[in-house]
Amino acid sequence: MTLHKPTVLITGATGQIGGDTLRNLLADETITLVAAVRSPAKAKPFEDQGIRTVILDFDKEETLAPALQGIDRALLVTGYTVDMLRQSKAFLDQAKKSGVQHMVHLGACGRDDTTIAHWAWHQFVERYIEWSGFSFTHLRPECFMQNLLSYDGTQAVKAGVIEQYTGDTPFSWVDGEDVARVAAQALLNPAKHAGQTYRLGYDVQSYGDIADIMTRVLGQPFSYNPQSPDVFLENMRAAGAEMAYMTCVHDNFTRMAARQIPGADETFDNFTEITGRQPVRWEDFVQKHRSAFAY
Template identity: 30%
Template sequence: MGGMILITGANGNVGTELVRRLHSLRIDFRAAYHSTERAARARAAGIDSTVIDYADSGSLDDAMRGIEKLFLVCPAGPDLPAYEANAVNAAIRAGGVKQIVKCSVWDAETEAFTIARIHRQSEKTIEYSGIPFTHLRPNSYMQNFVNYFADPIRSYGVFQIPGRDSRCSFVDVRDVARVAATVLLSTDRLDRAYALSGPEALTYGQVALKLSNVLGRKISYRDIPDEEFRNVTASHGGSSWLADAMIELYHYTIAGHGADLSSSVQEILGQPPTSFDQFARDYIGAFRATKPRVSA
């Protein structure tokens, strides 16, 4: 099993695309899931898979056996630093891990907002471990519009965010996965951090216009108060911690800190990052109305 890559969060945004990428390249890797059902489906598709629990050191030790490189990603939450530290400690115990590629967050180094602080704490744990590392710091994902707003866009032609007129250099998850794969398969990008952005900084109004152009119908952006966002998050099962952390991130972006453009995708992949227009065309099926729309 020498030379194997372990992909944590294999069913998440980046993990799913990274699994697809490495599988297409016929690279030896192991995909780590949080449910036996998902791991079983992966095995049925010919993918070496395992089940991990970040709070269970035994499952992490089992997953690390024979692993040379680790792709580390954990859902944002107050336990992220502890959970990722558990994975790092398992990598140390395994003894053969030569690189940890961490999927972090935009501007983690600033520790200016809650999500940045928890990711930076985890980055420091990795740095102190003595294992060579590469931190990937992507901006907000284009695919968040599919994951969180596809239903209201399909049904009502609107998405609601407390984003004011802020600009964000959204990045395509597929680009993040391609960067991760390239970094995992090389040895010349160690002990470095890369900010990952798309090719342009867009307002949410511009996003709505781009979606309108692709879908051929009007899509609107509605700026909502923070408290309404909290209520919407709660109604969809989100925690108060997540709502507050996201509002803090939105405020950070409103202050102008999400609009910078990075050259890292171009530098690492040798091609420009995916545009929002291309993303919208590729995911048009997720936004198309499947039932009569009701006026909001």
């Protein structure tokens, strides 16, 4: 009798966390990997590498059932819009009907009692996953270090100047690649990681601290020029972002700058146990992305 090889679906496969999770799982022979993409054009690069793809568009519910057929485990990654609530529910309802066993959900930061709106939306999704009866692993990353490379297409560091919106408040950070490493482990070993909510944040720095680290690591002067969160809102509007979601981020930045978010500077010691390696710290991240920051 041949053992069933579990099939693992990666949503957001063309994005950062989904793509990194996929790359972390590529060499693993114990699973069959499937990348969810929105169009045949987006499928081609995966198929060129011999990775199976399915067409899945969260806004086209008719794509969900065919995409989820035969899937045992899934990574759920939604976009930065309020539609994530409707999309997640439709996806999870169909996943339940299709017999998906284990759900790994990419959520947002925060304690259970958070009132930052988009963090709370993700916690509603977490509860819905639990209520639906899946085996689950919830991922709650703190602020992504990658936000300093770009946020929704807008550049954060220009010619040695960081322009951001949280005053001089220090808070917790994680490298998106580390989040993907945890996601990969949860998908490979669901029994081991079932029922867990992993908060992922390993380095506490303010933007001023980060500018100092960049100066030291790159040997060029970097500085931080704090901006009003209102500037962020206008930038996002100009970039065509979804404003219901970005208004929540604006509130997040406003409260962060006023040091009104309890636990924003918490770090966690779960990473080495989950992945067998050390988490990336700001020095490592700056070194790794030096070509993006140097000027």
